[in-house]
Amino acid sequence: xxxxxxxxxxxxxxxxxxxxxxxxxxxxxxxxxxxxxxxxxxxxxxxxxxxxxxxxxxxxxxxxxxxxxxxxxxxxxxxxxxxxxxxxxxxxxxxxxxxxxxxxxxxxxxxxxxxxxxxxxxxxxxxxxxxxxxxxxxxxxxxxxxxxxxxxxxxxxxxxxxxxxxxxxxxxxxxxxxxxxxxxxxxxxxxxxxxxxxxxxxxxxxxxxxxxxxxxxxxxxxxxxxxxxxxxxxxxxxxxxxxxxxxxxxxxxxxxxxxxxxxxxxxxxxxxxxxxxxxxxxxxxxxxxxxxxxxxx
Numbered sequence: 001x002x003x004x005x006x007x008x009x010x011x012x013x014x015x016x017x018x019x020x021x022x023x024x025x026x027x028x029x030x031x032x033x034x035x036x037x038x039x040x041x042x043x044x045x046x047x048x049x050x051x052x053x054x055x056x057x058x059x060x061x062x063x064x065x066x067x068x069x070x071x072x073x074x075x076x077x078x079x080x081x082x083x084x085x086x087x088x089x090x091x092x093x094x095x096x097x098x099x100x101x102x103x104x105x106x107x108x109x110x111x112x113x114x115x116x117x118x119x120x121x122x123x124x125x126x127x128x129x130x131x132x133x134x135x136x137x138x139x140x141x142x143x144x145x146x147x148x149x150x151x152x153x154x155x156x157x158x159x160x161x162x163x164x165x166x167x168x169x170x171x172x173x174x175x176x177x178x179x180x181x182x183x184x185x186x187x188x189x190x191x192x193x194x195x196x197x198x199x200x201x202x203x204x205x206x207x208x209x210x211x212x213x214x215x216x217x218x219x220x221x222x223x224x225x226x227x228x229x230x231x232x233x234x235x236x237x238x239x240x241x242x243x244x245x246x247x248x249x250x251x252x253x254x255x256x257x258x259x260x261x262x263x264x265x266x267x268x269x270x271x272x273x274x275x276x277x278x279x280x281x282x283x284x285x286x287x288x289x290x291x292x293x294x295x296x297x
Contacts, residue, residue, distance in 0.1 A: 003039050010039030014046060021053055029053040037069075044070035044077050051083055055090075063087035078107035082114050089117065094124040105137075112141040116148055128155045146175040150182055153189075162189040180210035184219075191223060199223050207239075214244030221253060233257050248277035252284050255291075264295050 005013065017032030033050035040046055051066030064087035070080035085100035101118035105111060119134030132155050138148035153168030169186040173179065187202030203220035207213070221236030234257045240250035255270030268291055274284045 005035045005038060008035070010036050013039065014049075017049060017053070021049070021056075026053045026056040030057070042073055044074040044080060047073070048077070048080050048083060051080075051087070055083070055086065060087045060090040064091070076107060078104050078111065078114075081107065082111070082117075085114070085117060085121070089121055089124075092124075094121045097121040098125065110141060112138045112145060115141070116145065119148070119151060123151065123155070128159060131155055144175055146172050149175070150179075153182070154185065157185060157189055160192075162192045165189045166193075178209055180206045180213070180216075183209065184213070184216050187216075187219070187223075191219070196223050196226050200227070211239070212243050214240045214247045214250065217243060218247060218250045218253060221250070221257075225253070225257060230257055230261055234261070246277050248274040248281060248284070251277065252281065252287070255284075256287065259291060259294075264291060267291055268295070 003010065008016065013032050013036035017029045017036060020026070020029035020032055030050065030053045033046055033053060037043070037046045037050060047066045047070035051063045051070070054060070054062040054066060064084055067080045067084035067087065070077055071084065074080070081100050081104040085097045085104060088094070088097035088100060098118065098121045101114055101121060104114040105118060108114065115134050115137040119131045119138065122128075122131035122134060132152055135148040135152045135155075138145045139152070142148075149168050149172035153165045153172060156162070156165035156168060166186055166189045169182050169189065172182055173186070176182070183202050183206035187199045187206060190196075190202055191199035200220065200223045203216055203223060206216050207220060210216075217236050217240035221233040221240065224230075224233040224236060234254060237250050237254035237257060240247050241254065244250070251270045251274035255267040255274065257267075258264075258270060259267035268288075271284055271288045271291060274281060275288065278284070
């Protein structure tokens with residue numbers, strides 16, 4: 001006779017757990033899978049399902065414990081290793097996450113999601129080279145895995161390899177042309193390569209997709225200033241301030257731009273606003289003294 005808990009067999013508890021899980025009732029799913037595990041403690045699948053339910057209520061310690069139970073029963077269960085890696089990542093134990101994701105890709109070298117999360121874990125441990133290697137594995141398995149291209153681009157950008165960063169950002173944009181953040185990051189990369197027009201083109205695309213990011217408007221203004229389009233630079237700095245009235249850098253840049261157009265009074269107001277926001281801004285302090293001296297001559 002099959003063992004029962006509260007009138008249900010193990011298979012009935014599993015069915016109930018799956019139904020609760022699919023309905024988004026994760027606490028009920030946890031209870032059902034726990035009862036199923038009491039009846040079938042050597043079923044790795046039940047422990048994996050229990051871990052997945054714990055993940056959905058944000059209990060990552062129990063996710064790890066449940067998946068470790070599954071691994072102890074079946075060390076070849078790739079899903080258990082992967083899910084445990086997710087749990088350790090959520091707990092910000094990235095060294096353990098790397099250990100588990102590595103085992104997951106050893107068991108299934110074609111699991112692009114395991115390679116991707118391994119790359120993310122390496123990023124968290126500041127191992128850019130290993131992260132790129134992992135993300136490159138992803139793109140070889142799936143050339144349309146857009147987040148892998150984005151992360152590769154960001155790693156190259158952080159390392160100062162702006163040419164490769166742009167190449168990766170372009171690949172991601174072809175897959176996700178409406179990502180304002182990536183357009184901005186590509187603009188920064190072009191700017192660092194002294195390709196000001198390409199930088200402007202990228203920044204303009206970014207603000208067209210998301211006009212509410214002050215930093216992008218400020219950098220767009222700076223790029224226009226560099227090519228001598230001061231009036232357009234002023235428009236951009238003003239947009240930066242409209243979207244974030246505490247952007248002291250935009251006030252500072254706007255002040256310099258107004259002074260360059262022959263309006264020192266407006267320049268003075270902007271520099272003073274910059275210092276109200278950031279009283280320790282040395283560059284603004286120096287420029288304020290220069291401006292006051294200029295106005296008194």
